Amino acid sequence: xxxxxxxxxxxxxxxxPKPGAKAGPSLRSSSANLSGWGxxxxxLVFFLVFLIWPLISGFYMSLTxxxxxxxxxxxxxxANYAEAFADAGMWRSLGNTLYFTVISTVPxxxxxxxxxxxxxxxxxxxxxxxxxxxxxxxxxxxxxxxFFTWMYNPQLGLINDFLSKLGLPKVAWxxxxxxxxxxxxxxxxxxxxxxxxxxxxxxMQNIPAQHYEAASLDGAGAWRQFFSITLPQLTPTTVxxxxxxxxxxxxxxxxxxxxxxxxxGGSTRPVVQYIFETGFTGYRLGYSAAISYIFFGLIVLxxxxxxxxxxxxxx
Amino acid sequence: MKQFESLTGKxxxxxxxxxxxxxxxxxxxxxxxxxxGGAAQATTVQDIDFWHLLSGGDGIKMQAMIxxxxxxxxxxxxxxxVLAWGPPYYTKLAMASAGGRPPEVAIMHASRVPGYxxxxxxxxxxxxxxAENGVTAENFAPRIWEKSQQxxxxxxxxxxxxxxVMFYNTxxxxxxxxxxxxxxxxxxxxxxxxxxxxxxxxxxTKAHGLSFGYLGLGSQMWRLFYTLYKxxxxxxxxxxxxxxxxxRDAAIxxxxxMASLFDDTIAAKSGDINTGIAEFVRGDSxxxxxxxxxxxxxxxAKLPVDAATIPTLFGTPASYADSHSFVLPRQLTVDEEKxxxxxxxxxxxxxGSLSWAEAGHIPxxxxxxxxxxxxxxxxxxxxxxxxxxxxxxxxxxFSGSGxxxxxxxxxxxxxxLLGRDKAAAGWDGFxxxxxNLLSRPNPV
Numbered sequence: 001x002x003x004x005x006x007x008x009x010x011x012x013x014x015x016x017p018k019p020g021a022k023a024g025p026s027l028r029s030s031s032a033n034l035s036g037w038g039x040x041x042x043x044l045v046f047f048l049v050f051l052i053w054p055l056i057s058g059f060y061m062s063l064t065x066x067x068x069x070x071x072x073x074x075x076x077x078x079a080n081y082a083e084a085f086a087d088a089g090m091w092r093s094l095g096n097t098l099y100f101t102v103i104s105t106v107p108x109x110x111x112x113x114x115x116x117x118x119x120x121x122x123x124x125x126x127x128x129x130x131x132x133x134x135x136x137x138x139x140x141x142x143x144x145x146x147f148f149t150w151m152y153n154p155q156l157g158l159i160n161d162f163l164s165k166l167g168l169p170k171v172a173w174x175x176x177x178x179x180x181x182x183x184x185x186x187x188x189x190x191x192x193x194x195x196x197x198x199x200x201x202x203x204m205q206n207i208p209a210q211h212y213e214a215a216s217l218d219g220a221g222a223w224r225q226f227f228s229i230t231l232p233q234l235t236p237t238t239v240x241x242x243x244x245x246x247x248x249x250x251x252x253x254x255x256x257x258x259x260x261x262x263x264x265g266g267s268t269r270p271v272v273q274y275i276f277e278t279g280f281t282g283y284r285l286g287y288s289a290a291i292s293y294i295f296f297g298l299i300v301l302x303x304x305x306x307x308x309x310x311x312x313x314x315x
Numbered sequence: 316m317k318q319f320e321s322l323t324g325k326x327x328x329x330x331x332x333x334x335x336x337x338x339x340x341x342x343x344x345x346x347x348x349x350x351x352g353g354a355a356q357a358t359t360v361q362d363i364d365f366w367h368l369l370s371g372g373d374g375i376k377m378q379a380m381i382x383x384x385x386x387x388x389x390x391x392x393x394x395x396x397v398l399a400w401g402p403p404y405y406t407k408l409a410m411a412s413a414g415g416r417p418p419e420v421a422i423m424h425a426s427r428v429p430g431y432x433x434x435x436x437x438x439x440x441x442x443x444x445x446a447e448n449g450v451t452a453e454n455f456a457p458r459i460w461e462k463s464q465q466x467x468x469x470x471x472x473x474x475x476x477x478x479x480v481m482f483y484n485t486x487x488x489x490x491x492x493x494x495x496x497x498x499x500x501x502x503x504x505x506x507x508x509x510x511x512x513x514x515x516x517x518x519x520t521k522a523h524g525l526s527f528g529y530l531g532l533g534s535q536m537w538r539l540f541y542t543l544y545k546x547x548x549x550x551x552x553x554x555x556x557x558x559x560x561x562x563r564d565a566a567i568x569x570x571x572x573m574a575s576l577f578d579d580t581i582a583a584k585s586g587d588i589n590t591g592i593a594e595f596v597r598g599d600s601x602x603x604x605x606x607x608x609x610x611x612x613x614x615x616a617k618l619p620v621d622a623a624t625i626p627t628l629f630g631t632p633a634s635y636a637d638s639h640s641f642v643l644p645r646q647l648t649v650d651e652e653k654x655x656x657x658x659x660x661x662x663x664x665x666x667g668s669l670s671w672a673e674a675g676h677i678p679x680x681x682x683x684x685x686x687x688x689x690x691x692x693x694x695x696x697x698x699x700x701x702x703x704x705x706x707x708x709x710x711x712x713f714s715g716s717g718x719x720x721x722x723x724x725x726x727x728x729x730x731x732l733l734g735r736d737k738a739a740a741g742w743d744g745f746x747x748x749x750x751n752l753l754s755r756p757n758p759v
Contacts, residue, residue, distance in 0.1 A: 067434070068410065068434075068758065069413055070413055070434075072758070153590065154585040154586075154587065155583065155585065155594075156589070156590055170585070172585050172733075175587075175729070175733075260531060261722065263531055263722070263729070265726045265729060265730060266726045280409075281402045281406055282719060282758070283434075284755075
């Protein structure tokens with residue numbers, strides 16, 4: 001309060017209002033500026049302390065041989081980056097992350113769309129469907145992981161029990177390198193599809209009913225209406241969901257760490273786990289920071305590509 | 316106008332909020348002062364933070380030992396913090412020590428000490444202070460005391476040794492005709508004899524002869540492998556900057572024997588640790604390879620169980636083991652009074668470790684091991700000889716219990732055990748991975 005009155009006082013002699021013009025607006029804007037900064041300050045402080053500063057210090061760390069024990073803090077240039085680019089473990093975990101992103105994003109978007117479309121038809125007991133589709137999203141990753149680890153248990157698990165009752169062979173869900181990633185995708189799908197479903201449902205319910213009325217007057221059937229009205233109207237939502245989903249899938253860590261710990265044979269280890277292992281259990285913080293920055297670069301690249309594609313579409 | 320009114324309303328409520336905060340702040344201040352008063356009153360009682368990774372039955376036993384140490388020593392109060400076993404524990408301990416604000420005392424596996432001591436994450440114990448509290452080298456088996464040292468200094472004080480052993484169901488073994496007249500399992504001394512024994516037990520259980528849960532768990536695979544490998548009289552030497560020195564033939568023979576067990580008759584092909592233990596507890600197998608820490612589970616299940624060290628199948632008696640050991644994480648500033656209390660606490664726990672033996676572990680403190688009370692504990696006494704043949708992990712900054720190295724072992728060996736890969740290929744892959752670690756700069 002006192003600073004704004006001070007500024008008003010000091011500003012007063014300088015402002016020489018033109019005849020007929022009001023002095024109000026400029027005064028108001030300068031105090032509005034101050035209060036604007038005041039409102040933004042808590043966020044700015046957090047932004048600087050928890051985002052910008054770690055970003056700078058992390059990059060600096062990636063140029064050093066820093067260890068968790070505090071040894072080797074001297075700058076070694078881009079040696080960590082050179083080592084990372086030649087590290088088969090990093091490429092493999094990066095490949096696993098991209099593989100997971102590709103095979104999880106498609107069902108996470110499509111299943112959400114189908115679920116929302118089914119509900120939008122006007123099924124009875126809407127609240128029950130909405131709740132049951134969205135409820136798993138509220139669970140903690142540990143709960144979901146534990147739940148699915150038991151379901152996937154090769155000897156005692158519900159799924160293999162069901163398969164054997166059908167006369168089908170048992171599957172080593174989390175222990176077969178060819179199946180483990182898919183098992184994690186299924187668990188992730190069950191857990192997180194509710195969020196995308198909710199976004200789709202909200203978007204669908206915002207499509208004006210007149211469009212459908214007009215289409216049905218023109219003789220368009222349900223499928224025609226879905227493909228010619230619903231889907232095109234959902235394009236911005238789809239773009240947003242795909243973008244959010246890709247970024248979320250790239251950051252995969254929790255459920256993999258808890259369900260397979262990156263196994264079997266490293267076939268599910270995502271790059272975030274590799275970063276954790278090199279830095280915190282392998283003690284090499286500098287090297288770990290370098291891999292983080294390579295991964296960061298990849299995420300930025302994906303975001304830019306998304307941005308360009310979206311702009312081209314909307315242009 | 317309406318907006319303006321609502322704003323005024325908000326301003327008022329904000330003022331109320333401020334008043335509320337002031338009251339709350341005052342309240343907190345008062346509480347804080349009470350807290351200070353409490354602390355001032357309790358200047359004579361030292362608060363000692365103690366981190367450990369012992370959960371389940373082990374955790375309950377440890378808590379009981381802490382309680383009795385606290386009761387016996389009104390001058391201090393030990394506050395334990397229990398963290399999850401494996402990487403989460405060791406990561407947190409390393410980070411707390413690197414930051415200089417760790418607990419006053421912590422439990423570590425002896426095999427992890429080589430990854431902590433050279434980097435200064437833990438501090439050596441003062442032998443004089445230990446002796447003042449009645450703890451000297453003579454109180455420990457030579458093998459365990461030797462393991463406590465790094466560069467001639469004592470960095471860890473072992474509470475126990477906990478080997479990988481063989482539990483067996485005496486009912487099943489008896490029906491299979493595999494018990495000696497003293498009620499203990501017949502001795503076998505070759506891989507074929509062992510498999511024949513397991514097949515006899517399988518005929519009784521109609522399910523499997525042996526349970527061994529290993530899927531997805533590097534530590535389990537490593538424990539059995541290293542026992543069998545060391546039974547060849549072979550060594551693994553890990554020197555940074557040099558390739559791993561190991562006996563490839565012994566490794567391959569051990570792996571091939573392990574893989575031959577998982578034929579769905581002797582043992583289940585796809586068994587994880589939970590399945591393996593559950594199967595043995597149900598009586599669907601005659602034997603279980605696991606750590607001594609599973610004993611309380613067996614007793615709770617009222618299983619007719621006995622135990623022995625894993626039979627010597629390749630000539631040299633050996634048993635994979637590790638030790639829960641007390642360490643002093645590096646403090647920014649050492650509080651000498653607290654440290655003295657830590658020595659007292661540790662010595663009290665060591666002397667009272669009979670209770671720890673009840674949880675299955677072999678106490679490290681010799682006075683306890685030699686006591687009649689320990690000799691009366693069965694089946695503990697039947698594998699107490701393991702303390703003389705224990706094999707700790709090869710020393711390196713990256714090896715030891717719950718380390719990434721064990722995970723890498725699983726990455727290359729699981730497919731061998733599942734019959735999808737040749738033992739030689741699995742071992743060579745693991746060796747290459749290890750050599751890669753050895754070739755990199757040592758971070759500690």
